[in-house]
Amino acid sequence: MTPKFILASNSPRRREILAMLGMDFTVIVSDCDENIEGEISPDALVRELAHRKAQAVAEKLNIKGDYIVLGSDTVVWDGKRVLGKPKDKDDAYNTLMSLSGKEHSVFTGIAMIGRIDGREIVSAEAEETKVVFAKLGEGEVRYYVDSNEPMDKAGSYGIQGFGGIFVTELHGDYYNVVGLPLSLMRRMLARDFGLTADDYIGKERK
Numbered sequence: 001m002t003p004k005f006i007l008a009s010n011s012p013r014r015r016e017i018l019a020m021l022g023m024d025f026t027v028i029v030s031d032c033d034e035n036i037e038g039e040i041s042p043d044a045l046v047r048e049l050a051h052r053k054a055q056a057v058a059e060k061l062n063i064k065g066d067y068i069v070l071g072s073d074t075v076v077w078d079g080k081r082v083l084g085k086p087k088d089k090d091d092a093y094n095t096l097m098s099l100s101g102k103e104h105s106v107f108t109g110i111a112m113i114g115r116i117d118g119r120e121i122v123s124a125e126a127e128e129t130k131v132v133f134a135k136l137g138e139g140e141v142r143y144y145v146d147s148n149e150p151m152d153k154a155g156s157y158g159i160q161g162f163g164g165i166f167v168t169e170l171h172g173d174y175y176n177v178v179g180l181p182l183s184l185m186r187r188m189l190a191r192d193f194g195l196t197a198d199d200y201i202g203k204e205r206k
Contacts, residue, residue: 002024002199003116003193005025006070008028008071013158013178017178021202022202023202023203025070030052030071031056033052042075045109047124047125047126050110050126054069066114066115068189070112074108074154075106075107076105076107078104083154089145089151093142093145096136101136103130103132104155106154106172107127108127108176108184110126116195123193125184125188127173127184128172129173129181130172131171132169133166150163159177159178
């Protein structure tokens with residue numbers, strides 16, 4: 001029996017990815033505290049935030065059967081600092097220019113909290129993808145920022161949109177950069193929940 005899937009995220013990209021797979025899921029936006037004190041590595045950061053999001057939603061549920069709450073968080077790491085969503089257009093512009101002609105990493109954390117056959121399960125991991133940007137011109141960056149596409153995205157760009165034109169190399173899971181690493185999700189569902197792809201892929205289409 002396929003568990004009930006709950007996406008603890010308001011990200012349209014994550015919704016689109018799960019919908020693309022034909023998964024049957026509902027969205028419950030997490031209201032967790034995302035403030036983290038002190039220094040923390042980017043992979044540990046996204047794992048912690050993904051877990052907080054999943055836990056905040058799981059605590060509110062009253063489901064008798066099997067379920068899985070999926071939380072996720074994505075950041076861009078330039079080797080020295082975490083680049084989250086831009087504060088404004090100037091911040092987006094400065095971020096993109098700082099990435100120009102260089103390699104950076106995208107980290108996405110996945111946390112799953114659920115119940116399968118009476119077993120309570122908690123799992124959290126992170127995935128890293130390395131991305132190389134071309135040397136960018138000031139005019140094209142200004143034009144891109146004015147499109148508003150960067151404004152709700154970690155690192156100030158969307159690889160699945162206009163921002164993909166800046167990428168010259170990609171090492172790792174493409175969907176990790178979009179916001180939900182499918183290869184990692186599949187491994188976690190198989191290892192920790194005993195589910196194979198045919199247990200949840202395409203269920204909404206049938």
